[in-house]
Amino acid sequence: MDSETVDTVVLSARRISKSFSGVQVLFSVNFDLRAGEIHALMGENGAGKSTLVKILSGFEAPTSGEILLDGKPVTLPPNGAAEALGIVIIHQEFNLAEHLTVTESLFLGREVTRFGMLDRKHMRAETRRVLDLLGSHVDENAMISSLSIADKQMVEIAKAISRDARVVFMDEPTAVLSREETSFLFRQVRKLRDQGTSFVFVSHKLDEVMELTDRVTVLRDGQWIKTSPTNMLDGESIAQLMVGRELSSLYPAKNEPDIDEEVMLSVQSLSTDYVTDASFEVRKGEILGFSGMIGSGRTELMEAVAGLRSRASGEVVIKGETVMSGDVHATNRCGLAYMTKDRKSKGLLLNSGMTANLTLQSLDRHGKLGYLSPSSEAAALERARRRFDIRVRDGSIAARRMSGGNQQKLLLAKVMETEPDVIIIDEPTRGIDVGTKQQIYHFISALARDGKSIIVVSSEMPEIIGLCTRVAVMREGRIVGMLEGDEISEQEIMRYAAGLKKKQAA
Amino acid sequence: MSVNEEAKDIRRRSWRDIDLRAVAPFAALVLLLILGALVNPNFIGLTNLANVATRSAFIAIIAVGATFVISSGDLDLSVGSMVAFVASLMIIFMNSGVIADPALMLTAAVAFAIIVGAACGLANGLITTLGRIEPFIATLGTMGIYRGLTTWLSQGGAITLREPELQALYRPAYFGSILGLPVPIAIILLVTAIAAFILYRTRYGRHVVAVGSNSDVARYSGIAVNRVRTIAFVIQGLCVAIAVLLYVPRLGSTSATTGILWELQAITAVVVGGTALKGGAGRVWGTICGAFILELVGNIMLLSNFISEYLIGAIQGSIIIIAMLVQRSLVRKS
Numbered sequence: 125m126d127s128e129t130v131d132t133v134v135l136s137a138r139r140i141s142k143s144f145s146g147v148q149v150l151f152s153v154n155f156d157l158r159a160g161e162i163h164a165l166m167g168e169n170g171a172g173k174s175t176l177v178k179i180l181s182g183f184e185a186p187t188s189g190e191i192l193l194d195g196k197p198v199t200l201p202p203n204g205a206a207e208a209l210g211i212v213i214i215h216q217e218f219n220l221a222e223h224l225t226v227t228e229s230l231f232l233g234r235e236v237t238r239f240g241m242l243d244r245k246h247m248r249a250e251t252r253r254v255l256d257l258l259g260s261h262v263d264e265n266a267m268i269s270s271l272s273i274a275d276k277q278m279v280e281i282a283k284a285i286s287r288d289a290r291v292v293f294m295d296e297p298t299a300v301l302s303r304e305e306t307s308f309l310f311r312q313v314r315k316l317r318d319q320g321t322s323f324v325f326v327s328h329k330l331d332e333v334m335e336l337t338d339r340v341t342v343l344r345d346g347q348w349i350k351t352s353p354t355n356m357l358d359g360e361s362i363a364q365l366m367v368g369r370e371l372s373s374l375y376p377a378k379n380e381p382d383i384d385e386e387v388m389l390s391v392q393s394l395s396t397d398y399v400t401d402a403s404f405e406v407r408k409g410e411i412l413g414f415s416g417m418i419g420s421g422r423t424e425l426m427e428a429v430a431g432l433r434s435r436a437s438g439e440v441v442i443k444g445e446t447v448m449s450g451d452v453h454a455t456n457r458c459g460l461a462y463m464t465k466d467r468k469s470k471g472l473l474l475n476s477g478m479t480a481n482l483t484l485q486s487l488d489r490h491g492k493l494g495y496l497s498p499s500s501e502a503a504a505l506e507r508a509r510r511r512f513d514i515r516v517r518d519g520s521i522a523a524r525r526m527s528g529g530n531q532q533k534l535l536l537a538k539v540m541e542t543e544p545d546v547i548i549i550d551e552p553t554r555g556i557d558v559g560t561k562q563q564i565y566h567f568i569s570a571l572a573r574d575g576k577s578i579i580v581v582s583s584e585m586p587e588i589i590g591l592c593t594r595v596a597v598m599r600e601g602r603i604v605g606m607l608e609g610d611e612i613s614e615q616e617i618m619r620y621a622a623g624l625k626k627k628q629a630a
Numbered sequence: 631m632s633v634n635e636e637a638k639d640i641r642r643r644s645w646r647d648i649d650l651r652a653v654a655p656f657a658a659l660v661l662l663l664i665l666g667a668l669v670n671p672n673f674i675g676l677t678n679l680a681n682v683a684t685r686s687a688f689i690a691i692i693a694v695g696a697t698f699v700i701s702s703g704d705l706d707l708s709v710g711s712m713v714a715f716v717a718s719l720m721i722i723f724m725n726s727g728v729i730a731d732p733a734l735m736l737t738a739a740v741a742f743a744i745i746v747g748a749a750c751g752l753a754n755g756l757i758t759t760l761g762r763i764e765p766f767i768a769t770l771g772t773m774g775i776y777r778g779l780t781t782w783l784s785q786g787g788a789i790t791l792r793e794p795e796l797q798a799l800y801r802p803a804y805f806g807s808i809l810g811l812p813v814p815i816a817i818i819l820l821v822t823a824i825a826a827f828i829l830y831r832t833r834y835g836r837h838v839v840a841v842g843s844n845s846d847v848a849r850y851s852g853i854a855v856n857r858v859r860t861i862a863f864v865i866q867g868l869c870v871a872i873a874v875l876l877y878v879p880r881l882g883s884t885s886a887t888t889g890i891l892w893e894l895q896a897i898t899a900v901v902v903g904g905t906a907l908k909g910g911a912g913r914v915w916g917t918i919c920g921a922f923i924l925e926l927v928g929n930i931m932l933l934s935n936f937i938s939e940y941l942i943g944a945i946q947g948s949i950i951i952i953a954m955l956v957q958r959s960l961v962r963k964s
Contacts, residue, residue: 432850452852462850470846475910476839484840485851487833494832538851 132159133195134322135180135211135291140189142175144525149175152189153348155341157291162313162323164333164354167343168366168529168557173326176343177293180324181213182206210290214280214297222269227251229268230283254282259308273300274418281309285316292316295326299555302418310336328557330359344368367559374562375590376569381409388577389460389546391429394438399425399601402438406546406577411568413592414581415617421601422581423465426548430462431455442546461485461544463535465551465581471535474524478514479505481523481534486541508537513563529560536567547571548579553587565591585614597621650960651904655919658902658953662926670933680812682929683922687814688713688873690921692892693899694825695751695869697917698862700900701829703842703909704758704765706866709896711776712750713889717874718780718789719746721884725792732795743878744871750776751867755860773893781886791882804879814876818918821872825865826914835912838862842909898946899924902953923949 135157142150150172157163167173178184180191182200190197193209200206204213220229227244230251236243251264260278262271271279277300284292298306313323313336325337333340334354341351342365349365385407394402399421406412414422427433429440434450441447442458464470472481479501483490490504491497508514512533516526523531532553539547552568553561568591572578582588588595595612597605597620605620619625666673673679692709699706720743729735750772757768783789791797806813829835837858840848845855878884901907902923903916927949928942937945 452849453854456852464850469844470850473840473843473847473910475843480836480839484836484847484853487836491833494834496831496833496836 133157134159134193136192137176137180137186138190138192140176140179140186140191142172142179142184142187148187148346150179150186150346153343153346155180155348156351157322157324158339159290159322160317160320161338162317162325162336164325164327164337164340165343166327166333166340166362166366167349168559171343171366171557172346173343174295177213177295177324177326181211181293183213207287207289210288211293212284212287212289212291213293213295214284215295220268220276220279222267224268225265226255226262226268226271226279227264229279230254230286250286251282254286257285258282258312260305272419274302274305277301278305278309285312289321291322291324293324293326296328296555297325298327298329298332300418306332328555330362330558333362334359342366363558366557374558374565376566378411378591378593379409379569379573380593381407381572385409388443389429389579390439390441392439392441394425394428394440395436396424396428396433397436399428402598402603404596404603404606406579408577409572409575410594411572411578411580411592413588413595413612414579414598415583415585415588415595416598416621418583420598420621422598423550424601425598426462426550426579426581429455430460430548432462456485456542456544459543459545460548461539461542461546462548463539463550463552465554467531467535467554471538472523472531475522477520477522478509478516478526478534482508482538482541485538486543489541504541508534508541512537512540512567529556532556532560532564536564540571544576546577546579548581550581552580552582553584561587585617588612588617589614599623651957652913652916654956654960655903655913655916655923655953658956659919659923659926662923662930666926666930666933669930673930673933678929678933680815682925683818684812684814686921686925687818687876689892689895689899689924690818690918691821691869691873691876692866693896693903693917693921694821694914695866696896696900697825697903697905697912697914698829698838698865699765700897700905700907701842701909701912702838702859702862703845704859704862705769705897705907706754706863707766707769707893708750708754708773708776709866709870710889710892710894711773711780712747712867712870713874713877713892714780714884714886715776716743716747716750716871717878717884717888718783719743720874720878721789721791721882722783724796725789727793732793732799736796736799740875743874744868747867747869747871747874748864749867750870751864752860754867755863758863759856759860777886780884780888784884784886786886788883788885791878797879797882800879802879804876817872817876821869822914822918828865829912829914834858834861839910839912843911895921895924895946898950901950904957920953 133156137153137155139152139154140150141148141152153172153176155176165173165176175184179186182202182205191200192198200211224232227248231247236247248264255262255264258278258281260275260282262275262278268276268279277297281297297309301309317323325333327333337354339351340354340357340362342349342362344366387405388408389406392403402425404412416422424433428435431447431450431452431454439446442455442460445458447454447458468474473484482505483501487496490500505519514530514533514537516530523534526534549568552564568578568580580588580591589612592612595607595617596603597607597617599621604626607616663674696706696709720739723742724735724739729738754769754772757763757772758765761768803813808816829838837848837853840851840853841855841858848855899920900917902920903918904913905911905917924946927945931937931939931942931945
């Protein structure tokens with residue numbers, strides 16, 4: 125690419141401000157996107173990234189300021205109509221109709237016709253071509269509902285690419301992709317960049333930003349902080365710009381429990397439709413990690429342990445008490461709580477306030493004979509806000525209006541309200557910013573020091589390595605390795621997860 | 631910030647916190663009352679308004695039950711048929727003469743109606759949850775069953791309460807009054823107050839709203855989703871039974887056409903009252919307001935001479951559409 129195209133600005137924001145019902149979330153932000161660049165947009169949750177992306181793609185109108193497309197001021201049409209101008213957004217939440225096929229989804233709203241009839245053959249071939257470009261093996265005739273989350277993400281990306289976009293916004297596109305899929309995606313993004321397409325890449329994964337992007341813009345508390353070529357920065361300095369303070373160590377010191385501590389949870393040869401013969405134990409005060417590829421059966425296993433899914437065989441013993449298959453109440457009563465990774469569709473009531481969410485799982489603690497005491501609930505909220513540092517301006521805000529980080533803290537607080545002794549945390553920090561991540565790691569560590577037993581399921585290896593004293597690795601529904609002490613390293617976990625190494629779980 | 635300013639800030643916020651959707655039905659009610667007074671001075675008289683409220687009792691009480699079912703994300707189409715079925719069984723029971731003493735007989739009949747109503751609700755709930763059938767379809771089925779059984783019991787004619795002594799004893803339940811308040815109005819207020827307490831102030835009420843807004847979240851929070859839904863249907867059945875207890879003394883008779891289309895009026899009252907049809911938010915007092923609005927519109931049309939009362943159905947249909955449009959615009963603003 126020559127130097128001329130590099131300097132052409134395609135889309136730019138001039139002094140954009142935005143308020144939602146009196147609360148200002150963007151303060152006079154400037155942003156330039158050049159032709160043929162991959163531009164990372166970074167910041168903590170609530171820094172205003174998503175709002176800026178929505179304004180630049182026409183989904184929200186700015187309160188003040190202007191948007192320039194090819195140097196001319198424009199008013200972007202609302203509700204995704206900006207796609208006609210070549211501005212495409214890949215949403216964090218999927219926008220796919222479950223009962224359409226992959227091909228139908230890709231061509232939804234712009235079906236190709238021949239003599240007034242749908243040209244299915246052409247659309248199928250085109251879909252195949254785009255999927256092959258992405259290195260995806262998704263069948264173009266498959267129903268969306270039959271796809272895994274990662275495949276759905278691939279279809280979303282294929283959909284954007286197939287629209288000949290000039291500007292593509294990607295909001296956390298790799299959150300649910302495996303490493304292999306991520307590198308395919310990156311290769312394709314680079315190829316499109318070299319042909320002149322511009323990308324805005326919103327992500328919390330610093331290593332991916334370093335690897336993929338050309339320039340970085342950092343926002344903090346709704347203000348523009350810095351725009352700089354990526355190679356002038358390193359991960360540490362970006363993190364500092366985002367948080368605005370020195371990051372002390374991300375992970376707290378590990379605290380190994382005594383070998384003869386009481387066993388709080390014991391799972392013996394548990395099997396479900398997918399999980400086969402899983403056995404493990406957790407001791408008091410221990411943090412046990414569960415690692416593995418996406419789809420390796422970690423969540424299935426944990427849901428079966430928690431009684432949310434019925435098991436075909438095997439035994440779960442919590443603090444010496446055997447619990448029946450598929451009985452959530454019994455496991456809760458015995459002191460085990462499961463925190464879902466899917467906070468938006470399985471964790472929180474998005475339209476309800478913080479109180480209703482916080483106490484939902486523990487309502488019997490707030491009054492007798494089914495009556496709920498408002499003062500007792502208010503006290504619980506006050507306690508939880510202090511304990512988990514939930515920062516919101518307005519206590520009556522609906523959960524959907526909270527930032528991802530605050531939602532995650534609220535979900536953790538909700539699970540902790542049941543006062544469990546064994547806590548299974550599935551993806552403790554998915555889609556939240558560095559500052560909140562660090563806080564959550566410290567909460568987890570403090571809980572373990574208080575004598576709680578914790579299982580952390582995570583796809584982020586640094587998290588598993590930084591937090592856990594023992595790590596189980598799963599592959600295709602089986603526990604294929606149990607690592608301790610110095611064995612816990614990225615290479616070693618990968619060897620088990622990829623099936624290069626195998627040993628009987630301890 | 632000084633104390634004074636802080637207080638002002640709090641006051642401003644409490645104004646903003648008022649949910650327009652909750653207020654809208656009551657504002658509409660006030661507007662209707664003003665309109666009615668303009669149309670005919672007799673309208674605003676206490677006698678007329680008490681009459682309107684009394685006539686709205688059946689739909690209002692049934693709609694309170696429907697508020698629970700709809701809040702939990704379900705729908706019950708069978709309530710109109712259920713009224714006919716429960717009322718028919720109750721009259722047949724009273725005609726059977728198994729208990730000689732009229733007072734005892736009446737007490738037994740009341741208990742019998744309540745049990746039958748609860749059982750009908752339970753059947754709806756179990757078919758929907760255990761049978762995993764869409765509530766729309768499940769209750770469409772039971773709607774046909776309850777209606778058909780009523781037609782069969784009455785052999786296509788009417789079922790009439792024969793015992794004059796029982797009639798005399800039972801009459802005040804609809805036509806009497808307590809401290810000047812007609813009994814049906816007292817019952818509406820009592821049923822609504824209990825329902826509001828259950829929905830807003832108890833664990834079960836919170837569970838209903840949670841299940842209605844997102845049943846996955848409810849399940850992951852350890853809530854027995856199917857039990858919550860089934861109980862909501864039973865509450866609906868109980869409310870139908872209470873409506874029947876008022877209905878039977880009024881006419882003392884049922885037929886195959888009793889309660890026809892009442893399910894639609896009940897659903898209209900619930901939706902006009904501000905409860906979301908897709909579940910997750912219940913407004914019991916709004917429902918009562920909605921039932922009252924429906925009856926008022928009919929009354930205004932009767933008293934005014936420029937719209938034919940044969941158009942009542944069309945006007946009520948328009949009301950539900952207007953109510954939805956108003957609600958939607960309020961949501962967008964907030």
